[in-house]
Amino acid sequence: MSGIIGKKVGMTSIFDADGRNIPCTVIEAGPCVVTQVKTAEKDGYVSVQLGFDEAKEKNTTMPLKGHFAKANTTPKRKLVEFDPFEESLNLGDTVTVNIFNEGDFVDVVGTSKGKGFQGVVKRHGFGGVGGQTHGQHNRMRAPGSLGAASYPSRVFKGMRMAGRMGGDRVKVQNLQVLKVYADQNLVVVSGSIPGAKGSYVILDK
Numbered sequence: 001m002s003g004i005i006g007k008k009v010g011m012t013s014i015f016d017a018d019g020r021n022i023p024c025t026v027i028e029a030g031p032c033v034v035t036q037v038k039t040a041e042k043d044g045y046v047s048v049q050l051g052f053d054e055a056k057e058k059n060t061t062m063p064l065k066g067h068f069a070k071a072n073t074t075p076k077r078k079l080v081e082f083d084p085f086e087e088s089l090n091l092g093d094t095v096t097v098n099i100f101n102e103g104d105f106v107d108v109v110g111t112s113k114g115k116g117f118q119g120v121v122k123r124h125g126f127g128g129v130g131g132q133t134h135g136q137h138n139r140m141r142a143p144g145s146l147g148a149a150s151y152p153s154r155v156f157k158g159m160r161m162a163g164r165m166g167g168d169r170v171k172v173q174n175l176q177v178l179k180v181y182a183d184q185n186l187v188v189v190s191g192s193i194p195g196a197k198g199s200y201v202i203l204d205k
Contacts, residue, residue, distance in 0.1 A: 002086040002099050002205040004029045005052035005078050006187070008110065010197050014178060014188070022190055024178055027108075029100075029187045029203060033073045034093045038081070047083030050095060051076030052200075078200050086205070097180055097187050099205065104177040109202040110195035114167035119143075124160040170194035 006029035013023045036049035051068070053076060060068075060075040068075050071092045089095070100106070120143040121128040128141045143162070146155050155161075172193055179188035193201060 003050075003080075003082045004095055004097065004099060004203050005032050005050055005080050006030065006201050006203055007053065008193060008195050008197055008199050008201055009186070011192060012188075022178065023192070024188050024190050025193050027187050027189065027193070027201060027203065028185055029097045030095055030185055031097075032095045033071060033076065034089045034091055034095065035068060035071045035073065035076065035079060037089065037091055038083075045083065047081045048085040048089050049079055049081045051079050053077040080202055082204075096182065097185050098182050100177050100180055100187055100203075102177055102180055104205065105174050106177060106189060107171055107173045107204040108175055108189065108193045109169065109171045109204070110193055110199060112166050112168050112170045112194040113196050115165040117163065118165040119162045120160060123162065123165045126160075 006027040009026040009028055011023065011025050013021050016022055030052065032050040032052045034048060035051040038045060038047045038049070040046055051071075051073065055075040055077040057065070057075055064075065073092060087099075115122075119141055120126040121141045126141075126143065143160075146159060146161070172191070175189040175191050175193070177187060177189055179186075181187070187203070189203075195201060
């Protein structure tokens with residue numbers, strides 16, 4: 001499974017050959033440096049570690065400085081493993097957006113926007129206004145009954161309640177690559193992807 005690390009630039013829309021307006025997301029993908037090649041003999045499994053985005057040397061720990069020095073590269077902010085990688089890569093090689101072609105389909109992994117502590121209507125899609133049944137009484141956005149009172153006298157695990165929302169790892173599958181701008185390290189994929197502008201994403205081929 002080939003892939004690359006990128007950064008979300010933002011959303012826009014383009015017209016296809018049939019004149020349809022397609023919403024899409026622009027991603028700055030790579031260039032990524034191979035910072036480690038793991039083998040079954042030494043590490044127990046096969047994978048390729050890529051590094052993306054420059055980091056300040058003063059903010060990099062000594063062990064990581066040595067790690068990047070082996071690959072003969074500068075410190076990177078984001079490290080991701082891909083296993084197995086389709087192409088044979090060596091330490092210090094560079095992976096660019098050229099691994100994608102227009103028409104390819106990719107899976108994009110990102111961290112969704114954090115929304116803080118939210119109620120059940122926003123967090124789980126409860127109906128809210130409209131009904132006053134199941135113990136809801138007169139509070140229009142309240143969760144209602146949480147279970148029986150006498151037995152088992154507790155709230156079951158997994159009960160959908162208010163709580164922290166967002167900030168989760170989310171994968172969006174089968175997004176089509178619409179455009180590849182190799183000179184600018186940009187790739188345009190159909191639809192939306194998780195995360196805020198400037199957040200890191202992983203593109204799996």
